[in-house]
Amino acid sequence: MQKEIKKIGVLTSGGDAPGMNAAIRAVVRSCAYHGVGCAGIFRGYQGLIENDIEDLDARSVRNIISRGGTFLKSARSNEFKTPEGRKKAYDNLKAAGVDALIVIGGDGTFTGGLLFEKEHDFPVVGIPATIDNDISGTDFTIGYDTALNTVVEAIDKIRDTASSHNRLFLVEVMGRDAGAIALNSGIGAGAEEILIPEEDEGIDRLISSLKKSEKSGKTSSIIVVAEGDKSGKNIFELAEFIDSTLGGYDIRVSVLGHIQRGGSPSCFDRVLASKLGVGAVDAVLDGKRNIMIGIHHQKVITVSLETGIKGEDKFDRDLRRVADITSI
Template identity: 70%
Template sequence: MSKTIKKIGVLTSGGDSPGMNAAIRSVVRTCAYHNIGCVGIYRGYQGMIEGDFKELGPRSVNNIINKGGTFLKSARSQEFRTPEGRKLAHENLVKEGIDALIVIGGDGSFTGGLIFNTEYDFPVIGIPGTIDNDIYGTSHTLGYDTALNTVVEVIDKIRDTASSHNRLFLVEVMGRDAGHIALNAGIGAGAEEILIPEEDLGLERLLESLKKSKTTGKTSSIVVIAEGDKTGKNVFELKDYVESNFPEYDVRVSVLGHMQRGGAPSCFDRVLASRLGVKAVESILEGKSNLMVGLLNDKIELTPLEQAIKGHTEINKELLRVSDIMSI
């Protein structure tokens, strides 16, 4: 890429996550620092197709570092999946004088950016924003740390009720394809058992664990379950199964759902977002494209977008062992 960059567009796409606003702020202010323009693209790729743009300057991103969600909004765009939709999006970018794109989102958002770059040779840099922490090439995605803290805080409250009534709580957390939230929050909240998609522990193992808890004197238990775990068809079927084998248990289900996505980002996510935003803009100015900025060994590193999309994150085996030991 040899063209001079005078204006960068930034958008958020897919599921929102705490820290997205902080990342937008970082992109806007880094652009201002380097004396180039920055345009906010509202509602992700759909806004790009509809030309929903707004010039952003340093003061337009005041007081958003502490806010969850994304003030640029997010949307899923079926139209952008078509060549016609992408052609219209490109025409709008050219008309606006936008020379490069920063996409804040997950693998679906990065896939759209990669296809767009292939078709139009348009510079794209990705910033990973998803609470599931399931993007290859970074140890932490934006929003993951905040989601963990939210889940632990909620489970702490649930434990108060579990202990008061001698109840077993099945707590479902987000993680359709990855168990990072369940595993880390489960250990942090002292869960008796943790069920994740990566480890098919099975119903018998769960019953054995609950039986052991009973014999060692535990009168209440918390089981944290990632939504993608297949121990039961769903958490409510799992509840019925446990009750049929342990009629003495008063089993309750708590599905945390979208409360995990919301809330003010943690200090960690705010700092990470600031670092990633600076690196994203400066990578574009250095002539780089088709890369994702991420955190590896506490350094901001670049990973090819294709690798970030196709690579698989690994569950921490040491944490699985720690979980087993702590649940005794």
């Protein structure tokens, strides 16, 4: 029989993403709306093990929807990977009177949650939040849209100086396994070429593309490179290779790095996070467990946590064609 839910715990784990605060806020306020208690767990699973838990009410989350990062903080936890760690976590949840757990993060977060759920027969619901948009079972993850805007704004700035000097810029953006950020921000920023992990077209394509660009009258160029691109060269080696192969270019490298994780979330991410947070509490109160809340065709859906973990190739060939055409 379904145990009545009197208090829900919420934590953020893994890499932070803009909109996590909006998701926490939606969970907390949804609990208040349904007359259910809410416990905020600080520093993810590690804080859970260390009993870093605090009750939250509707006013605890005021003025956080516009802020990047996560006020509950995040952390990696090796201890939670052990049965002993998870046992401590379970004991702390019971002691705090928490009946279900909402975990906000990426696939690592869900893997931990799934293990915990099975081991302790404890309801866990996941909310996908990561700038990489590489979670299966949801069209979008929280933070992705904001990261795209951050990258595009940064490349717009680089374009100013590239145009002024007729330079070639290589810009590295996040994405070890997924090229979604590179492909979308590359189109958005008007990049001349985009290198992504899903394709290995060889460096020859890049060289011939640059030759074509020059012939077509382009005087400056931006090449967007995902971290995990398959050229076999890091971005500095790539710059040297172009220089030694083509010559005549004034080449610069820019690694955008950690600015891509921060910033005030976009409206899209705030609304997405609000929907998913409300949906997660709905699901918990509905007796659902072992699931992830996702968005599909603009509707809130639930899929199994296993789905969220298994990853997905969201590579969009149509979009690659759009990139090729618009950079002509």
